[in-house]
């Protein structure tokens with residue numbers, strides 16, 4: 479099939495590479511010339527394991543193309559995937575990037591096309607797209623389909639190739655048959671295929687993200703209780719997770735949830751609730767609790783440091799919102815690090831994906847490796863769970879005798895740390 483992907487970021491690039499790998503001819507479009515130039519040279523602008531190799535192979539086979547020419551890319555394609563960003567402005571999804579793309583599609587509707595929103599868009603966005611494209615005038619020239627994307631950064635290729643489910647929101651039989659054929663190789667490998675109404679598909683994405691954010695926030699609050707009642711939150715999570723109705727995933731206590739999806743999608747869902755006069759009180763509470771978590775962990779750091787933050791060297795291992803990605807969007811470190819600097823701390827950080835220019839302060843230093851980041855540390859903060867942070871010999875990586883470790887991902891055993899006489903603090907234990 480001839481596919482056009484508009485927006486070549488985390489979702490667009492991964493989807494484009496994977497669809498081309500399934501044998502389709504895919505043109506990935508982006509308005510950012512620099513990104514397209516890099517991609518045409520086989521340089522991947524984001525960190526995503528396995529993506530480089532997949533792009534290289536399919537570029538060579540000429541099944542994968544990159545372009546800034548949106549008009550010709552739309553005209554020659556049968557299926558158009560909208561994969562541009564949908565950030566929130568004033569707690570509402572900002573759909574200007576989506577609607578700009580729709581306007582371009584409208585001027586290039588030369589034959590029947592399926593227009594698919596893979597971007598996360600609020601309930602009824604598909605209806606609005608249909609209106610912009612003027613369904614009355616352009617009848618039989620297009621179908622608008624919702625196909626939400628559930629991939630996780632860091633695991634994106636695997637998630638795309640082996641999704642738990644493929645959700646297709648459309649009432650059009652023609653569009654549904656084409657979309658099912660497109661996903662057939664994944665369905666044959668065992669992925670569930672669900673055809674629903676377009677609005678249901680739009681809501682499935684938001685409801686799923688809000689539920690996962692709720693699960694994280696729930697275990698984070700239970701961790702707060704565990705800290706005060708001498709209980710290990712991991713025992714609680716294991717005990718809960720073994721119940722099939724609950725499941726063990728997303729029950730790991732840690733920093734506030736961040737990233738490019740959960741924070742904005744929970745806010746946008748609440749705003750959709752308001753439009754439809756529905757109070758989504760659980761989601762509202764989750765958002766509030768998560769926002770408070772950064773301050774709660776900052777207070778914990780103060781307690782760990784006995785209120786002496788000024789002139790202390792604090793090292794951060796990992797600054798992205800989780801391991802396996804270079805995505806800094808809404809990472810808890812973006813609030814924590816500047817706040818510690820304001821209190822007089824000197825920060826050294828190491829980030830495996832190399833985020834050198836994330837912080838603008840002379841008191842924040844990017845380091846090339848773990849040792850460089852930790853050598854003068856009074857406090858080492860493990861912020862993300864990269865494998866390379868999991869077996870550190872803390873006494874060797876820092877020169878200070880009285881250093882402390884705050885492990886926000888519970889990577890180490892408290893008893894081992896005690897045995898090794900390391901002043902160790904973690905979450906909910």
Ligand SMILES: NC(=O)c1ccc[n+]([C@@H]2O[C@H](COP(=O)([O-])OP(=O)(O)OC[C@H]3O[C@@H](n4cnc5c(N)ncnc54)[C@H](O)[C@@H]3O)[C@@H](O)[C@H]2O)c1
Pocket residue numbers: 484485486487488489490507508509510513548561562563564575578579596597598599627628629630631738739
């Ligand atoms: N990142 C994730 O893990 C993830 C997972 C599932 C769903 N989503 C959703 O997918 C959507 C895209 O997210 P992302 O993280 O890939 O965003 P991104 O910011 O990484 O990429 C968006 C790309 O769109 C391009 N763009 C903007 N306007 C354009 C236009 N008019 N024409 C061509 N290109 C244009 C931008 O230059 C950018 O490269 C969002 O709605 C997001 O919520 C993201």
